[in-house]
Amino acid sequence: MSQTHQSTAMSVCPACEEPLEESDRFCGACGYDLSSAPGAATPDDRPTLTMTPAPEAAAAWPAAQEPDSSDTPAPVHQATDLEGIESGGGAPDPRTATPEQLEAATPAAGTKLCVACRAGQVDPDGYCENCGHAQPRERDHMEQELGAVAAVSDRGLRHHRNEDAFVISSAALPDGSAAVVALVCDGVSSATRPDDASLAATRAANESLHESLPRGTHPQQALHEAILAAAEAVNALAQEPATAREHQPHQNAPACTFVGSIVTRELLVVGWVGDSRAYWVPDDRTATAARLTEDDSWAAQMVAAGLMNEAEAYADERAHAITGWLGADAYELEPHTASFKPDRPGVVVVCTDGLWNYAESAEQMARAVPADAAGRPLHAAQVLTGHALDGGGHDNVTVAVLPFPGARQGAGSA
Template sequence: MTAPTPLCCGACGAEYRAGDRFCEDCGHALSSPTRASCDCGEGKPDADGFCDSCGRRLSPPPDREESDLGAAGAFVSDPGLRHVRNEDAAAIAIVGDGLAVAVSDGVSTGPDPRAASRAAATAAVASLGNVGDVWTAVEGAAAAVVAATDRRLLDAQGVALADAEVPACTLVVAHVCGDRLEVASVGDSRCYWLPADGRPEQVTVDDSWAADAIADGMDESAANSDPRAHMITAWLGADADPLNRRVVERVIDGPGLVIVCTDGLWNYAASVDSFAALIAEHWASAAGSPIAAARSLVEFARRSGGSDNITVAVIPVHHEGAARA
């Protein structure tokens, strides 16, 4: 008789028993077991770690990802130095005459944050390719994250959705087309517009404790150094509150860079001016290559401590305001 395939924690790899809700070794919530075959009895992991029959997550995807669209833009996503897994995700694509990018940061206090961030980023860019509207892309991403909740496992454990810990993530979606930049966001991943000539701008507003405290009059430095600073107040997930539409549009009247990133990068240069200076330094050394700049920025974050997952997308905007392949 063949021994049953062991159940293994997706975070640390330790074995656990059927019915366990948390890993005894690392405390990770056990919502998505990693195993050689699927509970459905018909499928095995595909190249991305999903069951090739029912689509269930079986194993984690690669920890570092890059996408290089040449002069049009690129992203790099890296686990950093202190996390076992990369819970960030990103997607980028040429969409008609423009470029779409989505960056997502999985909420590590919930189960399977990587499933949430990957679903959100992929769905957002796919939606932009179909309808070209950034808020519709956010709504599509939100639905994809809800779908990532393993309802069958919750039912098997007798846990109601209202009482469950579920996959969740932040998301920022940017669309550069012609002379326009459109951005939508939920959470504290950010988009910046850094013109070659003019004032740099953080286009997004964080949904976070620190942002709320600063809006209420708290000193910015004190708010950002508070232990609660990175507590997010909005996210995507089955347990999230209804989304408040937040879309920002900008007319681009000259060359510059659109940067989309998670807090694994911007936390090391939190002010707009310091972030702009950081980007300018690395863009100059990259000699006009978005992928080289993204790699360099990720290495900067790693050298600065690498305390979180790091994802950054670099999108050059040319004189006429259009992203070009």
């Protein structure tokens, strides 16, 4: 997620010139110890603004409100080229060591070894304790398809880790039909453990939905309750002991944004906190596409107050400073939700700003969505991810695609 940051003394790694985040102590590409570099600075960035008021609560199920105007995916592992990488110091070289030396140095069963030196153990933060090499992360690129919904998440081209998370699933409704669910969270980069925050939020929200929807809770109310459950899960992270790598002056509580959608045979529901978005793209591209969410952001506040037009606000460097998020340091939490009854088939695109930065308006998003998105949601999510990467990939990219109505394809169980 894009944030307003203070400048740091090092924007790139002095060893390999990989772009750096302000909170990095090690380079995510080569493992270089940044604390030992000349001119190393201590990050001290913080979320910028407070939250905005929330909309009214949902109506009783099954009546649908008019639009408001105002588990974990299977990872795809990255391959690592080991050719030419020699054994690190402090461990016997397997090319010259005796069998006795190798046996004595063999770690206990289940110990994760460095992919680079093949000798050092990997610490909880993903770095080799022997050579300092950053290990490939499971979340660098993830794809999942489940019946009538699919999602893709990618680290992007500039970030050293993926701080987004998603969950797609389906839940049985009391009438025997299925509700298809897509939840997407974007970790706040200026906060502690943003990747853990986004993962905890998606999991907690999904669990909440699978408890409430089968009981007959209106999907809009169910999504409202799911966002509250997600917030509790993120808040709980702030109470957990920090790892050694997190003992820094910058100790903002874990935080993330949230956007989710539930699709049934007749109803389309969205809920959000922050600046992750949901778009409606009809199958008939001559019909009007629409953005279904309003950002909790500085730019949105400026537009709502009439102080700037949309083009001016989003061109400002403060545009993506969020005013609402999930986290223990959020001043208030009032989830935004809305429900719709589209009069034609289409798809819902649920995404982080890593995508919509490159397709901001509803019309731009509609042009980026493939014409066969309803029949091939995974392909559509892959195409949209590629659109963001081709545009520069400056942020993590996560997108889920849900066809509407939800009964057009058989939805599998979670």
